[in-house]
Amino acid sequence: MACAHQKKITKNDFVGSWHLVSISDGYADKGVIIYSYDGQMSVIFSKKDSMLLGYSGKYEINFKESFVKHFRNFYTTLPYPTETKNPVFIRDFTFSNDKQRLTLKPREEKGLELIWEKVKL
Numbered sequence: 500m501a502c503a504h505q506k507k508i509t510k511n512d513f514v515g516s517w518h519l520v521s522i523s524d525g526y527a528d529k530g531v532i533i534y535s536y537d538g539q540m541s542v543i544f545s546k547k548d549s550m551l552l553g554y555s556g557k558y559e560i561n562f563k564e565s566f567v568k569h570f571r572n573f574y575t576t577l578p579y580p581t582e583t584k585n586p587v588f589i590r591d592f593t594f595s596n597d598k599q600r601l602t603l604k605p606r607e608e609k610g611l612e613l614i615w616e617k618v619k620l
Contacts, residue, residue: 508562510536512598517615519544520600524611527551532615534558540569566591567603 519530527544534540541555556572569588590603601615 516618517601518618520614520616522613
C-alpha cells in the first residue's frame, strides 16, 4: 500500500525512462524500463552487457492498491509465455518522496525488489 505521507501518485509519475539501480537477487546488473503516456511499457535486463530478458506490452496502474500490471505480449527471449510463466506481471510500487526513485516488488517472486531511478531529460 502507498505510504500516507506520499504525495498523490499519477500516471505522469510513471511516464519516462528508468534505469535499474538495484535488484535484490543480483539477477541483472543493468536494466531500463520505459513507461509511455499511451499505456505501453518495455523493459530490458542485462548482466555483464549480455541481454538476459526483455518484454513489452501495455500497462495498467491501480493507484488505490499501489500496483502496476505489465501485460507482456512481446518477449526478447523464448520460450515465453510458458505454462509456468503468466503473461501478466503484477508489481507493487512505491515512489521516493521526490518521485525520482521507483521501487517495484513482483508479486510472483516474493522477496524480490527492483529499484529504478528516473532518467532526467
